[in-house]
Amino acid sequence: MATSPVERVEKRTRLSTAAEAWILMHRIHWAEKPRFMAIGQEFDLAPQQGMALRALHEPRPMGELAKFLACDNSNVTGIVDRLEERGLVERRPAEHDRRVKLIVLTEEGHRVRREIERRITEPPRAIAELSKQDQLALRDILRRALANEPR
Amino acid sequence: MATSPVERVEKRTRLSTAAEAWILMHRIHWAEKPRFMAIGQEFDLAPQQGMALRALHEPRPMGELAKFLACDNSNVTGIVDRLEERGLVERRPAEHDRRVKLIVLTEEGHRVRREIERRITEPPRAIAELSKQDQLALRDILRRALANEPR
DNA sequence: TATTGTTATACTCTATAACTATA
Protein backbone atom coordinates (compact mmCIF):
# COMPACT_ATOMS: atom_id res chain seq x y z
CA MET A 1 0.00 0.00 0.00
CA ALA A 2 1.35 3.42 -0.96
CA THR A 3 1.96 6.11 1.60
CA SER A 4 -1.42 7.52 2.56
CA PRO A 5 -2.06 11.26 2.79
CA VAL A 6 -2.30 10.84 6.53
CA GLU A 7 1.10 9.22 6.73
CA ARG A 8 2.68 11.87 4.60
CA VAL A 9 1.64 14.55 7.06
CA GLU A 10 3.28 12.49 9.80
CA LYS A 11 6.68 13.90 8.94
CA ARG A 12 6.50 16.79 11.36
CA THR A 13 8.83 19.72 11.48
CA ARG A 14 11.79 19.22 13.79
CA LEU A 15 11.21 20.17 17.41
CA SER A 16 12.54 23.49 18.62
CA THR A 17 15.09 23.35 21.42
CA ALA A 18 12.48 24.58 23.90
CA ALA A 19 9.96 21.99 22.72
CA GLU A 20 12.47 19.18 23.00
CA ALA A 21 13.47 20.27 26.51
CA TRP A 22 9.79 20.41 27.44
CA ILE A 23 9.07 16.95 26.08
CA LEU A 24 12.06 15.47 27.88
CA MET A 25 10.85 17.07 31.09
CA HIS A 26 7.38 15.71 30.46
CA ARG A 27 8.80 12.23 29.98
CA ILE A 28 10.87 12.29 33.17
CA HIS A 29 7.84 13.48 35.08
CA TRP A 30 5.47 10.91 33.60
CA ALA A 31 7.88 8.12 34.54
CA GLU A 32 7.33 9.04 38.20
CA LYS A 33 3.58 8.50 38.08
CA PRO A 34 3.73 4.97 39.54
CA ARG A 35 5.82 6.30 42.44
CA PHE A 36 3.35 9.12 43.11
CA MET A 37 0.48 6.66 43.16
CA ALA A 38 2.36 4.27 45.42
CA ILE A 39 3.03 7.07 47.91
CA GLY A 40 -0.67 7.95 47.97
CA GLN A 41 -1.66 4.34 48.48
CA GLU A 42 0.71 3.98 51.43
CA PHE A 43 -1.37 6.60 53.21
CA ASP A 44 -4.60 5.31 51.69
CA LEU A 45 -5.10 8.61 49.88
CA ALA A 46 -6.46 9.00 46.37
CA PRO A 47 -4.30 11.22 44.13
CA GLN A 48 -6.36 14.38 44.49
CA GLN A 49 -6.66 13.89 48.22
CA GLY A 50 -2.88 13.84 48.42
CA MET A 51 -2.60 16.94 46.26
CA ALA A 52 -5.18 18.73 48.38
CA LEU A 53 -3.22 17.90 51.50
CA ARG A 54 -0.07 19.22 49.88
CA ALA A 55 -1.79 22.51 49.08
CA LEU A 56 -2.92 22.97 52.68
CA HIS A 57 0.31 23.97 54.40
CA GLU A 58 -1.75 27.09 55.02
CA PRO A 59 -5.54 27.26 55.50
CA ARG A 60 -7.35 27.87 52.24
CA PRO A 61 -10.94 28.47 51.15
CA MET A 62 -12.62 25.78 49.05
CA GLY A 63 -12.43 27.88 45.90
CA GLU A 64 -8.71 28.41 46.17
CA LEU A 65 -8.24 24.69 46.67
CA ALA A 66 -10.28 24.05 43.51
CA LYS A 67 -7.97 26.33 41.55
CA PHE A 68 -4.91 24.55 42.90
CA LEU A 69 -6.37 21.14 42.04
CA ALA A 70 -7.36 22.38 38.59
CA CYS A 71 -10.87 21.04 38.95
CA ASP A 72 -14.37 22.36 39.46
CA ASN A 73 -15.43 23.82 42.76
CA SER A 74 -18.08 21.15 43.20
CA ASN A 75 -15.51 18.35 43.20
CA VAL A 76 -13.66 19.85 46.12
CA THR A 77 -16.67 19.31 48.34
CA GLY A 78 -16.29 15.54 48.03
CA ILE A 79 -12.51 15.55 48.30
CA VAL A 80 -12.62 17.62 51.48
CA ASP A 81 -15.52 15.49 52.80
CA ARG A 82 -13.33 12.39 52.60
CA LEU A 83 -10.32 14.10 54.16
CA GLU A 84 -12.56 15.41 56.93
CA GLU A 85 -14.03 11.97 57.62
CA ARG A 86 -10.49 10.74 58.18
CA GLY A 87 -9.73 13.59 60.53
CA LEU A 88 -7.04 15.13 58.33
CA VAL A 89 -8.76 18.49 57.77
CA GLU A 90 -11.47 20.65 59.29
CA ARG A 91 -13.90 23.13 57.74
CA ARG A 92 -13.79 26.43 59.58
CA PRO A 93 -16.06 29.40 58.82
CA ALA A 94 -14.20 32.55 57.73
CA GLU A 95 -14.84 35.64 59.85
CA HIS A 96 -14.80 38.27 57.12
CA ASP A 97 -17.27 36.49 54.81
CA ARG A 98 -19.64 33.88 56.12
CA ARG A 99 -20.04 32.22 52.74
CA VAL A 100 -16.39 31.20 52.76
CA LYS A 101 -15.13 28.05 54.49
CA LEU A 102 -11.47 27.75 55.34
CA ILE A 103 -9.99 24.27 55.14
CA VAL A 104 -7.46 23.73 57.89
CA LEU A 105 -5.16 20.75 58.47
CA THR A 106 -5.52 18.92 61.78
CA GLU A 107 -2.35 17.84 63.59
CA GLU A 108 -2.69 14.42 61.99
CA GLY A 109 -3.18 16.17 58.65
CA HIS A 110 0.05 18.09 59.15
CA ARG A 111 1.86 14.90 60.03
CA VAL A 112 0.66 13.02 56.95
CA ARG A 113 1.25 16.02 54.72
CA ARG A 114 4.85 16.37 55.83
CA GLU A 115 5.55 12.70 55.24
CA ILE A 116 4.08 12.83 51.73
CA GLU A 117 6.02 15.99 50.97
CA ARG A 118 9.24 14.34 52.12
CA ARG A 119 8.65 11.33 49.89
CA ILE A 120 7.65 13.26 46.79
CA THR A 121 10.61 15.57 47.18
CA GLU A 122 13.04 12.70 46.72
CA PRO A 123 14.44 13.24 43.23
CA PRO A 124 14.09 10.43 40.66
CA ARG A 125 17.21 8.55 39.62
CA ALA A 126 17.27 10.41 36.31
CA ILE A 127 18.11 13.60 38.22
CA ALA A 128 19.90 12.19 41.26
CA GLU A 129 22.47 10.51 39.04
CA LEU A 130 23.35 13.61 37.07
CA SER A 131 26.77 15.09 37.77
CA LYS A 132 26.86 17.69 40.52
CA GLN A 133 27.60 20.29 37.87
CA ASP A 134 24.55 19.32 35.80
CA GLN A 135 22.37 19.34 38.90
CA LEU A 136 23.43 22.88 39.76
CA ALA A 137 22.97 24.12 36.21
CA LEU A 138 19.56 22.42 35.98
CA ARG A 139 18.42 23.94 39.26
CA ASP A 140 19.53 27.43 38.22
CA ILE A 141 17.88 27.24 34.81
CA LEU A 142 14.64 25.98 36.32
CA ARG A 143 14.69 28.78 38.88
CA ARG A 144 14.91 31.24 36.01
CA ALA A 145 12.17 29.37 34.16
CA LEU A 146 9.82 29.51 37.11
CA ALA A 147 10.39 33.24 37.35
CA ASN A 148 8.80 33.37 33.87
CA GLU A 149 5.60 31.69 35.08
CA PRO A 150 2.51 33.91 35.28
CA ARG A 151 2.44 33.34 39.05
CA MET B 1 -0.07 28.65 72.14
CA ALA B 2 3.49 27.30 72.30
CA THR B 3 5.11 25.56 69.36
CA SER B 4 3.67 22.06 69.21
CA PRO B 5 5.88 19.00 68.70
CA VAL B 6 4.35 18.68 65.26
CA GLU B 7 5.31 22.22 64.31
CA ARG B 8 8.84 21.78 65.55
CA VAL B 9 9.37 18.89 63.14
CA GLU B 10 8.18 21.14 60.33
CA LYS B 11 11.59 22.71 60.02
CA ARG B 12 12.88 20.28 57.43
CA THR B 13 16.45 19.84 56.36
CA ARG B 14 17.40 21.98 53.36
CA LEU B 15 16.71 20.43 49.99
CA SER B 16 19.58 18.92 48.06
CA THR B 17 20.34 20.46 44.69
CA ALA B 18 18.82 17.47 42.92
CA ALA B 19 15.69 17.63 45.07
CA GLU B 20 15.23 21.32 44.44
CA ALA B 21 15.67 20.84 40.69
CA TRP B 22 13.12 18.03 40.82
CA ILE B 23 10.58 20.09 42.74
CA LEU B 24 10.97 23.03 40.37
CA MET B 25 10.41 20.66 37.45
CA HIS B 26 7.39 19.22 39.21
CA ARG B 27 5.96 22.70 39.69
CA ILE B 28 6.44 23.73 36.05
CA HIS B 29 4.80 20.52 34.94
CA TRP B 30 1.87 20.80 37.32
CA ALA B 31 1.19 24.34 36.11
CA GLU B 32 0.43 22.86 32.68
CA LYS B 33 -2.33 20.59 33.90
CA PRO B 34 -5.15 22.97 32.90
CA ARG B 35 -3.69 23.20 29.40
CA PHE B 36 -3.48 19.40 29.11
CA MET B 37 -7.08 19.06 30.16
CA ALA B 38 -8.22 21.79 27.79
CA ILE B 39 -6.51 20.02 24.89
CA GLY B 40 -8.29 16.79 25.75
CA GLN B 41 -11.64 18.54 26.00
CA GLU B 42 -11.20 20.11 22.57
CA PHE B 43 -11.19 16.62 21.11
CA ASP B 44 -13.77 15.39 23.62
CA LEU B 45 -11.23 12.96 25.07
CA ALA B 46 -10.86 12.11 28.75
CA PRO B 47 -7.26 12.34 30.01
CA GLN B 48 -6.45 8.65 29.83
CA GLN B 49 -8.05 8.36 26.40
CA GLY B 50 -5.69 11.07 25.19
CA MET B 51 -2.70 9.38 26.79
CA ALA B 52 -3.69 6.06 25.24
CA LEU B 53 -3.89 7.67 21.83
CA ARG B 54 -0.45 9.18 22.34
CA ALA B 55 1.00 5.76 23.15
CA LEU B 56 -0.41 4.23 19.99
CA HIS B 57 1.92 5.63 17.33
CA GLU B 58 2.60 1.93 16.91
CA PRO B 59 0.14 -0.93 17.49
CA ARG B 60 0.32 -2.27 21.04
CA PRO B 61 -1.27 -5.10 22.97
CA MET B 62 -3.67 -4.19 25.77
CA GLY B 63 -1.18 -5.15 28.46
CA GLU B 64 1.52 -2.90 27.11
CA LEU B 65 -0.95 -0.04 26.98
CA ALA B 66 -1.83 -0.71 30.63
CA LYS B 67 1.83 -0.40 31.58
CA PHE B 68 2.15 2.84 29.68
CA LEU B 69 -0.96 4.26 31.32
CA ALA B 70 0.26 3.10 34.74
CA CYS B 71 -3.09 1.51 35.52
CA ASP B 72 -4.58 -1.96 35.84
CA ASN B 73 -5.15 -4.11 32.80
CA SER B 74 -8.88 -4.16 33.43
CA ASN B 75 -9.18 -0.40 33.06
CA VAL B 76 -7.74 -0.46 29.59
CA THR B 77 -10.70 -2.49 28.38
CA GLY B 78 -13.05 0.43 29.04
CA ILE B 79 -10.65 3.08 27.74
CA VAL B 80 -10.15 1.18 24.47
CA ASP B 81 -13.91 0.46 24.28
CA ARG B 82 -14.64 4.18 24.26
CA LEU B 83 -11.92 4.94 21.72
CA GLU B 84 -13.20 2.13 19.52
CA GLU B 85 -16.80 3.39 19.71
CA ARG B 86 -15.55 6.69 18.36
CA GLY B 87 -13.69 4.99 15.54
CA LEU B 88 -10.25 6.09 16.72
CA VAL B 89 -8.81 2.60 17.30
CA GLU B 90 -9.43 -1.02 16.32
CA ARG B 91 -8.80 -4.26 18.15
CA ARG B 92 -6.90 -6.70 15.96
CA PRO B 93 -6.07 -10.28 16.94
CA ALA B 94 -2.33 -11.03 17.08
CA GLU B 95 -1.16 -13.88 14.86
CA HIS B 96 1.48 -15.40 17.14
CA ASP B 97 -0.77 -15.64 20.24
CA ARG B 98 -4.52 -15.64 19.92
CA ARG B 99 -5.00 -14.37 23.46
CA VAL B 100 -3.32 -11.07 22.57
CA LYS B 101 -5.21 -8.18 21.00
CA LEU B 102 -3.30 -5.47 19.21
CA ILE B 103 -4.75 -1.98 19.42
CA VAL B 104 -4.28 -0.11 16.17
CA LEU B 105 -5.07 3.51 15.36
CA THR B 106 -7.52 4.16 12.54
CA GLU B 107 -6.77 6.94 10.08
CA GLU B 108 -8.97 9.25 12.12
CA GLY B 109 -7.11 8.08 15.22
CA HIS B 110 -3.79 8.99 13.62
CA ARG B 111 -5.15 12.38 12.67
CA VAL B 112 -6.38 13.18 16.18
CA ARG B 113 -3.23 11.79 17.76
CA ARG B 114 -0.97 13.97 15.65
CA GLU B 115 -2.96 17.07 16.48
CA ILE B 116 -2.83 16.34 20.23
CA GLU B 117 0.89 15.63 20.01
CA ARG B 118 1.47 18.91 18.24
CA ARG B 119 -0.42 20.83 20.90
CA ILE B 120 1.18 19.14 23.89
CA THR B 121 4.62 19.59 22.41
CA GLU B 122 4.28 23.36 22.51
CA PRO B 123 6.56 24.38 25.38
CA PRO B 124 5.07 26.41 28.26
CA ARG B 125 6.06 30.04 28.58
CA ALA B 126 8.35 29.18 31.49
CA ILE B 127 10.61 27.34 29.05
CA ALA B 128 9.91 29.21 25.82
CA GLU B 129 11.00 32.48 27.41
CA LEU B 130 14.35 31.17 28.65
CA SER B 131 17.41 32.49 26.83
CA LYS B 132 18.52 30.40 23.87
CA GLN B 133 21.58 29.45 25.86
CA ASP B 134 19.52 28.22 28.80
CA GLN B 135 17.24 26.28 26.48
CA LEU B 136 20.18 24.47 24.93
CA ALA B 137 21.78 23.72 28.29
CA LEU B 138 18.44 22.51 29.68
CA ARG B 139 17.85 20.23 26.70
CA ASP B 140 21.32 18.73 26.94
CA ILE B 141 21.09 18.11 30.68
CA LEU B 142 17.66 16.50 30.32
CA ARG B 143 18.96 14.29 27.53
CA ARG B 144 21.66 13.08 29.88
CA ALA B 145 19.10 12.67 32.67
CA LEU B 146 16.84 10.54 30.51
CA ALA B 147 19.78 8.32 29.67
CA ASN B 148 19.85 7.53 33.41
CA GLU B 149 16.24 6.29 33.37
CA PRO B 150 15.75 2.51 33.77
CA ARG B 151 14.26 2.38 30.26
C1' DT C 1 -27.63 40.56 41.47
C1' DA C 2 -23.27 38.14 42.18
C1' DT C 3 -20.54 34.82 44.74
C1' DT C 4 -19.34 30.61 47.85
C1' DG C 5 -20.09 26.33 48.56
C1' DT C 6 -23.38 22.25 48.20
C1' DT C 7 -26.28 18.79 45.94
C1' DA C 8 -27.80 15.89 42.03
C1' DT C 9 -26.56 13.64 37.90
C1' DA C 10 -24.10 11.12 34.58
C1' DC C 11 -19.71 9.66 32.92
C1' DT C 12 -14.77 8.30 33.37
C1' DC C 13 -11.11 6.14 35.83
C1' DT C 14 -9.53 3.13 39.55
C1' DA C 15 -8.19 -1.54 41.88
C1' DT C 16 -9.77 -6.06 43.11
C1' DA C 17 -11.54 -10.42 42.18
C1' DA C 18 -13.72 -13.82 39.32
C1' DC C 19 -14.13 -15.32 34.76
C1' DT C 20 -12.89 -16.94 29.38
C1' DA C 21 -10.00 -18.41 26.05
C1' DT C 22 -6.02 -19.46 24.93
C1' DA C 23 -1.08 -21.14 25.85
Place this chain on the structure above:
DNA sequence: TATAGTTATAGAGTATAACAATA
Protein backbone atom coordinates in the same frame (compact mmCIF):
# COMPACT_ATOMS: atom_id res chain seq x y z
C1' DT D 1 -0.93 -24.17 35.41
C1' DA D 2 -0.09 -19.65 33.71
C1' DT D 3 -1.24 -15.61 30.90
C1' DA D 4 -4.17 -11.96 28.06
C1' DG D 5 -8.03 -9.83 28.20
C1' DT D 6 -12.91 -9.26 29.97
C1' DT D 7 -16.65 -8.52 33.30
C1' DA D 8 -18.60 -7.10 37.72
C1' DT D 9 -18.34 -4.17 41.52
C1' DA D 10 -17.55 -0.38 44.50
C1' DG D 11 -15.26 3.84 45.25
C1' DA D 12 -13.14 8.23 43.60
C1' DG D 13 -12.83 12.21 40.38
C1' DT D 14 -14.99 14.94 36.68
C1' DA D 15 -18.09 18.80 34.57
C1' DT D 16 -22.64 20.66 34.38
C1' DA D 17 -26.63 22.59 36.22
C1' DA D 18 -29.63 23.91 39.95
C1' DC D 19 -29.72 25.40 44.64
C1' DA D 20 -29.00 27.80 49.57
C1' DA D 21 -26.87 31.20 52.15
C1' DT D 22 -24.57 35.31 52.14
C1' DA D 23 -22.72 39.45 50.12
